[in-house]
Amino acid sequence: QVQLVESGGGLVQAGGSLRLSCAAAGRTASSSAMGWFRQAPGKEREFVATISGAGYSTGYAESVKGRFTISRDNAKSTVYLQMNSLQPEDTGNYYCAARRGVITGREPSQYDYWGQGTQVTVSS
Numbered sequence: 001q002v003q004l005v006e007s008g009g010g011l012v013q014a015g016g017s018l019r020l021s022c023a024a025a026g027r028t029a030s031s032s033a034m035g036w037f038r039q040a041p042g043k044e045r046e047f048v049a050t051i052s053g054a055g056y057s058t059g060y061a062e063s064v065k066g067r068f069t070i071s072r073d074n075a076k077s078t079v080y081l082q083m084n085s086l087q088p089e090d091t092g093n094y095y096c097a098a099r100r101g102v103i104t105g106r107e108p109s110q111y112d113y114w115g116q117g118t119q120v121t122v123s124s
Helices: none
Strands: 002-007 010-013 018-026 033-039 046-051 058-060 068-073 078-083 092-099 118-123
Touching: 002 092, 018 033, 018 092, 018 118, 033 068, 033 078, 046 068, 046 078, 058 068
Parallel strands: 010 118
Antiparallel strands: 002 018, 018 078, 033 046, 033 092, 046 058, 068 078, 092 118
C-alpha cells in the first residue's frame, strides 16, 4: 500500500510559477513510477507528467512540455512538479499517482494509488 499527500497548490497570476510536492509513504514508495494528472471542472482527468522509479525517464503532455518539470528525491520519497509560465488553462485539481512497478505511464488506469489532490488556480 502507498499513501500519497500533495501540497503546494494555490492561486497564481498568469505567467507565474508553482511547485507541487507529493510525499509518498509505503513499502515501495521510493521506487514506484509516479505521475501527475489534473482535472478541471466538467472535464476528464488528464495526464500531465510521469517519472520512472529511478528518475531517469520522464514524459510530459504536449500542453506542458517546456513549462513543467517533474523530478523526484527518493531519499525523501517525494516527487515534485515545477510549473512555470502558468496559464489559465492550467487551472485544475492536480493529483499525484503511483503505480506498482518502475516504468512510466500516461493513462490513469495504469496507476494504483492516488492522492487527494491540490488545487491550482491561474488567474488571467
